Amino acid sequence: MVVVGIMSPDDDAALLTVRGAAAKARPERISGDRRWPDMQQQISVITLGVADVARSKAFYREGFGWEPVFEQDDVAFFQMSGLMLGLWEKAQLESDMQRPGVPPGSFALASNVESAEAVDAGIERLVAAGATLLRPADAPPHGGYRGYIADPDGNAWEIAWNPAWTVDNEGHVTFGV
Amino acid sequence: MVVVGIMSPDDDAALLTVRGAAAKARPERISGDRRWPDMQQQISVITLGVADVARSKAFYREGFGWEPVFEQDDVAFFQMSGLMLGLWEKAQLESDMQRPGVPPGSFALASNVESAEAVDAGIERLVAAGATLLRPADAPPHGGYRGYIADPDGNAWEIAWNPAWTVDNEGHVTFGV
Numbered sequence: 001m002v003v004v005g006i007m008s009p010d011d012d013a014a015l016l017t018v019r020g021a022a023a024k025a026r027p028e029r030i031s032g033d034r035r036w037p038d039m040q041q042q043i044s045v046i047t048l049g050v051a052d053v054a055r056s057k058a059f060y061r062e063g064f065g066w067e068p069v070f071e072q073d074d075v076a077f078f079q080m081s082g083l084m085l086g087l088w089e090k091a092q093l094e095s096d097m098q099r100p101g102v103p104p105g106s107f108a109l110a111s112n113v114e115s116a117e118a119v120d121a122g123i124e125r126l127v128a129a130g131a132t133l134l135r136p137a138d139a140p141p142h143g144g145y146r147g148y149i150a151d152p153d154g155n156a157w158e159i160a161w162n163p164a165w166t167v168d169n170e171g172h173v174t175f176g177v
Numbered sequence: 178m179v180v181v182g183i184m185s186p187d188d189d190a191a192l193l194t195v196r197g198a199a200a201k202a203r204p205e206r207i208s209g210d211r212r213w214p215d216m217q218q219q220i221s222v223i224t225l226g227v228a229d230v231a232r233s234k235a236f237y238r239e240g241f242g243w244e245p246v247f248e249q250d251d252v253a254f255f256q257m258s259g260l261m262l263g264l265w266e267k268a269q270l271e272s273d274m275q276r277p278g279v280p281p282g283s284f285a286l287a288s289n290v291e292s293a294e295a296v297d298a299g300i301e302r303l304v305a306a307g308a309t310l311l312r313p314a315d316a317p318p319h320g321g322y323r324g325y326i327a328d329p330d331g332n333a334w335e336i337a338w339n340p341a342w343t344v345d346n347e348g349h350v351t352f353g354v
Binding site for chain 1: 213214215216217218219220221222223224225226241242243244246247254255256257258259260261262270273274275276284285286287288289290295298299301302305311312317325327332333335336337339342344347348349350351352
């Protein structure tokens with residue numbers, strides 16, 4: 001489903017709040033151009049390029065307790081809450097992206113759990129399964145409790161208890177409570 | 178919600194299929210250890226570290242047509258299909274992760290759309306909004322149609338039409354049709 005690209009007055013107002021050099025350097029209003037529809041506000045897949053798919057599958061299975069819905073030697077997919085997590089042999093992902101060599105990346109995935117105790121237990125289990133501890137869990141200024149680990153390929157995961165966001169029984173996360 | 182860590186016989190059978198040097202080098206069965214519960218099979222947040230939050234917000238708004246549910250100068254959150262997409266000032270993310278400097282990353286996010294034509298239109302719009310084209314869209318051997326772009330910080334997005342996976346009206350993606 002693609003939402004038809006008609007903007008509401010609110011959208012126009014929000015666009016006007018975009019400031020800074022980057023916005024000034026690109027004055028034309030792309031969204032104001034009716035040639036292209038908006039894309040549905042969703043993420044369908046997160047694919048991580050991994051050096052050893054068997055190792056990564058074992059890590060996600062043992063560390064998080066997750067079972068793939070599909071697996072081959074070179075790829076595995078996990079059905080997540082409304083999207084797919086893919087583990088794909090890194091050279092194949094790079095070839096598919098037509099982006100040889102690994103560019104710098106700066107990102108973190110997060111798994112929100114139901115309590116501070118569950119954060120500690122999750123991190124302990126992930127480290128036992130082969131994760132590298134990046135940040136032992138503590139309480140951030142904005143509330144809750146969180147720590148970070150890296151998977152065997154260095155992909156960062158935050159394990160967090162965030163009382164300000166709702167996670168329903170199916171794992172769907174909503175901003176606010 | 179955290180699923181209680183009792184494994185089914187199927188889980189045990191699946192674990193036994195994990196082969197290779199990595200699995201052999203770590204013989205103890207973490208999942209067989211009942212100390213830690215499984216984590217809910219979900220991704221709560223994807224946070225991208227970005228050099229210029231205003232520039233990134235403008236890109237996601239203009240390129241995808243997405244509106245943030247929360248925004249400050251240094252951070253923005255978009256409510257996605259069951260999870261949040263965060264754009265966070267890179268130095269702050271690195272500080273929060275306690276991981277200074279940007280480690281190599283190899284990953285792609287994907288936005289699945291409803292037709293090959295929507296893939297072309299989406300990529301055209303994203304490039305007009307400042308994306309770098311990585312791979313012009315074409316048909317992969319396994320079917321469908323897809324191309325890749327990179328956002329202003331180099332984060333890869335696949336724009337794909339995948340007739341083998343279901344995307345419902347709320348954007349939730351399910352493996353298979």
